[in-house]
């Protein structure tokens with residue numbers, strides 16, 4: 162297997178929907194999930210580049226592994242549940258510190274998932290109406306509630322992260338570009354999330370390649386070996 166050109170990592174509390182988001186994007190479906198143990202990754206080919214996308218466990222007992230998964234990451238997706246304010250708080254308190262091992266110019270996306278469960282999700286027109294008793298489980302919609310975490314709260318966290326990383330707002334993508342509300346269940350904004358990050362990561366790959374010392378030899382600048390009388394080379 163070719164070494165991935167870049168790495169993206171999903172972080173966030175248990176149950177926020179990290180595995181579901183990744184499966185929605187990679188497999189185009191919303192299967193039942195079990196709580197992740199350790200971590201797992203998918204390889205995505207984007208243009209001519211291979212990007213690994215790591216799913217991590219949100220459960221407290223696996224917390225120690227988080228910084229290992231983040232090592233060298235080009236982008237980190239900090240995921241929360243729009244219906245659970247504590248899951249946004251946890252991103253700052255528990256998960257941000259794990260990203261110290263990421264690449265120095267690592268990008269951050271902040272993602273509020275499960276927007277289909279909110280009244281606002283209905284306004285976005287991305288949900289079917291309530292399920293009937295004989296509908297498929299995937300078609301069922303839970304009763305909608307007002308959204309508990311607003312996009313502005315995610316934008317505020319993004320700005321805090323820039324401070325924590327001592328980054329200038331001018332040098333990084335704008336908060337509005339990097340804060341998303343998604344639904345792994347309906348697919349709302351899921352392609353946009355991943356593909357925005359892929360497009361931002363590609364120039365980073367090219368820059369790394371340009372900075373890396375070249376191991377290739379320019380054969381056109383090599384003199385041909387002298388021929389000897391026996392026809393062999395000196």
Ligand SMILES: Nc1nc2c(ncn2[C@@H]2O[C@H](COP(=O)(O)OP(=O)(O)OP(=O)(O)O)[C@@H](O)[C@H]2O)c(=O)[nH]1
Pocket residue numbers: 173174175176177178179180181182192193194195196197198217218219220274275276277278343344345346347
């Ligand atoms: N309604 C709704 N449910 C979701 C959505 N995303 C995930 N879920 C459900 O939330 C539960 C947890 O989803 P997971 O994807 O396993 O969560 P996780 O963040 O990977 O959890 P850990 O692996 O324990 O860290 C599952 O029952 C999912 O079906 C969503 O967008 N909408």
Ligand SMILES: [Mg+2]
Pocket residue numbers: 179180181194195196197216217218219
């Ligand atoms: Mg999981």
